Amino acid sequence: MSKNIFFLLLCGFFASPLSGQKNTPLWVLDFVRVKSGHRAETLFFYENNWKLYRDTALARGYISAYRLLETTPDSLGDFDLVLMTAYPDSAAYTYSEEHFRPILKTLRPDGPKLLNDLKANDFRKNSFFKNCRTLFAAEAPRPVKPPEEESLPVLKELNRDIWIPFAEAYAAGDADKYLGLHTADFIRAQGDEQSTKDLAGYSRGVHAGFQRGKEQGGKTAIEFRFFERFSNGNTASERGIYQYTYTPPSGEAWSGYGQFHVFSRKENGRWKIAVDYDSSESGTVGAAEFMAGKPMADW
DSSP: OOHHHHHHHHHHTSSOOOTTOSSOOEEEEEEEEEOTTOHHHHHHHIIIIIHHHHHHHHHTTSOSEEEEEEOOOBTTBOOSEEEEEEESSHHHHHTHHHHHHHHHHHHOTTOOOOSSSOOHHHHEEEEEEEEEEOSOOOOOOOOOOOOOGGGHHHHHHHIIIIIHHHHHHHHHTOHHHHHTTEEEEEEEEETTTTEEEEHHHHHHHHHHHHHHHHHHOSEEEEEEEEEEEEEOSSEEEEEEEEEEEEEOSSSOOEEEEEEEEEEEEEETTEEEEEEEEEEOTTTTOOHHHHHHSEEGGGO
């Protein structure tokens, strides 16, 4: 494969899914040549420094992905490695130095970790770098885990007690019906906001949000697709993607997406939500991820 084609593949195919997202991920590609006989020093350097910094940045939401690829130099491209870092959007890239500076200072206060006495410039050379904006992309769908046979009747109960009335409450703008689906010791966790709430705190926000919806008019709908559902008959764990759609009185409908993990408990013969976590995963959850899940009715 020529280096020109290789470069186009990097910019186009190794990218985060964008379906239904406002933000466009930005990839930064560094092309590195390994100096003769120093592959071990180079890989050690990137694994123990570059990777370490990005693992921390990934956990903090400063970046959305990273990759290190190896290729063979030729006349069209004198580089051995391609270091790829994805930022959720252009704003995240703009603040990248500000974000990474304290990470480097904390993790490697005495400078980068090296395999031996050779310095970085002795074993590798940065040939050039490129910024790439994702135009379109796709990835293999997340596998759906089939439930155990004994769980199937319970999943029907969960649909009946939680997911069907959940969608009905949103469509009707009925905050009390929706909140009634939760346990008294309910815990709500929101990954994007890095916040947790009990039922009382969550209820205030729900009532305010549903009231705003009534004042604005329009129609609201929420749908769920699942990747994993299992239960022991008394407690249940369910993971999936939701699609929230709002249609204003005039204008086009728009949809938002999030990944959820819900834990439920059976109380007095009815299932209720005990813990609800969701996140947009830094804006990387969209229509493609939603469609890859299995609809509620198919379980």
